[in-house]
Amino acid sequence: DGITLHKVRDYVWEIPQDESEGMRAPARVLASETLLDEISDDMSLQQLKNATHLPGIQKYALAMPDAHQGYGFPVGGVGATDAENGCISPGAVGFDINCGVRMMKTNLRYEDVRGREEELVEALFENVPTGLGAGGIFEGSVADVNRILQGGVEWALAEDWAVPEDLAHCEDEGKRPDAEPSKVPEEAKQRGRKQVGSLGSGNHFLEVQRVTDVFREDVAREFGLVEDQVVVLIHCGSRGLGHQTCQDYVRDIEKRHSGFVDQLPDRDLAAAPAGSQLAEDYYGAMCACINFAWVNRQLIMHRTRQVFEDVFDRDWEAMEMDLLYDVAHNIAKKEVHEVNGKEKELFVHRKGATRAFPAGRPELPAAYRDVGQPVIIPGSMGAGSYVLRGGENSLSETFGSTAHGAGRTMSRTQAKQDYWGGDVQTDLREQQHVYVKAQSGATIAEEAPGVYKDVDEVVRVSDALGIGDKVARTFPVCNIKG
Ligand code: 5GP
Ligand code: MN
Numbered sequence: 001d002g003i004t005l006h007k008v009r010d011y012v013w014e015i016p017q018d019e020s021e022g023m024r025a026p027a028r029v030l031a032s033e034t035l036l037d038e039i040s041d042d043m044s045l046q047q048l049k050n051a052t053h054l055p056g057i058q059k060y061a062l063a064m065p066d067a068h069q070g071y072g073f074p075v076g077g078v079g080a081t082d083a084e085n086g087c088i089s090p091g092a093v094g095f096d097i098n099c100g101v102r103m104m105k106t107n108l109r110y111e112d113v114r115g116r117e118e119e120l121v122e123a124l125f126e127n128v129p130t131g132l133g134a135g136g137i138f139e140g141s142v143a144d145v146n147r148i149l150q151g152g153v154e155w156a157l158a159e160d161w162a163v164p165e166d167l168a169h170c171e172d173e174g175k176r177p178d179a180e181p182s183k184v185p186e187e188a189k190q191r192g193r194k195q196v197g198s199l200g201s202g203n204h205f206l207e208v209q210r211v212t213d214v215f216r217e218d219v220a221r222e223f224g225l226v227e228d229q230v231v232v233l234i235h236c237g238s239r240g241l242g243h244q245t246c247q248d249y250v251r252d253i254e255k256r257h258s259g260f261v262d263q264l265p266d267r268d269l270a271a272a273p274a275g276s277q278l279a280e281d282y283y284g285a286m287c288a289c290i291n292f293a294w295v296n297r298q299l300i301m302h303r304t305r306q307v308f309e310d311v312f313d314r315d316w317e318a319m320e321m322d323l324l325y326d327v328a329h330n331i332a333k334k335e336v337h338e339v340n341g342k343e344k345e346l347f348v349h350r351k352g353a354t355r356a357f358p359a360g361r362p363e364l365p366a367a368y369r370d371v372g373q374p375v376i377i378p379g380s381m382g383a384g385s386y387v388l389r390g391g392e393n394s395l396s397e398t399f400g401s402t403a404h405g406a407g408r409t410m411s412r413t414q415a416k417q418d419y420w421g422g423d424v425q426t427d428l429r430e431q432q433h434v435y436v437k438a439q440s441g442a443t444i445a446e447e448a449p450g451v452y453k454d455v456d457e458v459v460r461v462s463d464a465l466g467i468g469d470k471v472a473r474t475f476p477v478c479n480i481k482g
């Protein structure tokens, strides 16, 4: 309503900059006609337009093909701001700081798990904490939390929750060196103390999958993926710790930078001016929460290895349960990108968007420097998920980013009216041979496959634009959630 888009070329749509309205850049939506229709159905386009008001925004605010409305800034949104003269916005990172996914490989074939799904899903559900207030795999003191916030997966390695290869196959080797644990609120640390190694509720899940398709043989070989292989996908974030941190900083920013925030069309975009104390503090705190989330996913992966050892009666090393990669999809990072022919340091906000760096970027681990990083895109518990590799065009088009999922088309409230968890669960088992176990039926209804966009279409657009290239597709075998 009232937002006009013009087509730049196939899959690229632009909201032109209107300076009289206060837009500091145009906005772009990367989508097919079908996806654009769905994206236009909620507040995403308005939120994307609002994001162009962020001081120091570079080139254009971007919506990925899976975009849907979020808090202030769309989920599936990318916004890069000048790290020196721009701003940083907690709303453009999201409440679940470093929500993300990791994929662990195995050398098991689908026939090794077929017929044993129930046993496997029960064992996983029994051993991996899910839901609200379930506790964590590790529960420690605030001092422990501080060590986790500082060290990330290095802490996990020192405490025998990880092997060195796990660090080498995690974005940023599982540690943001800019972390400032002292800037994370005390209350957040208290909440995090008992949640290290826990999935949480709602959208978070652990899913055993099988590889159904390989699209780029050469890249799949580098990634160690073959058809029929069993893999495990883990999706969760920084739990109450990240949420509390985001909430406290949004409140402080609104208080201490009210003039700055008042210039923005939506208070939920609340941003702190680059260089201010609060911007620095938030960045340090956010980086610490990022480390916490990586440790969270690491402990869950470690526990999953033990569950597989019990169920299949072999060592995890013998089952080659190695981490393919761990990618963050709620994050802001200082990165250097070329803007108008000049290298510039930016805060790249990716909220419900995944880094998709192509071959050559120095940030990539040695294993992927020559092929591009693995990008992991979950679909739903009744549809495929994808492994992509960072595309050559991502740096010029999207500040090195692509989608993070299929993206919702239906609100949680609507989903609970349209679906009943028990029915969804039965249909998945009987029609698709997918075994789901959750703490609550409402969660299954909220996450029913029908609430999501078509992941095949999202990935097709990413591939066609050359920002993230299709490597392999997977399909769920069994799934646990909160
Ligand atoms: P978000 O981080 O935005 O909550 O979710 C990321 C994506 O995960 C969603 O857009 C959706 O496509 C996907 N997703 C949600 N639930 C499931 C699930 O149970 N299994 C799989 N494979 N993907 C899911
Ligand atoms: Mn999350």
Ligand code: MN
Pocket: 099, 100, 235, 236, 329
């Ligand atoms: Mn997520």
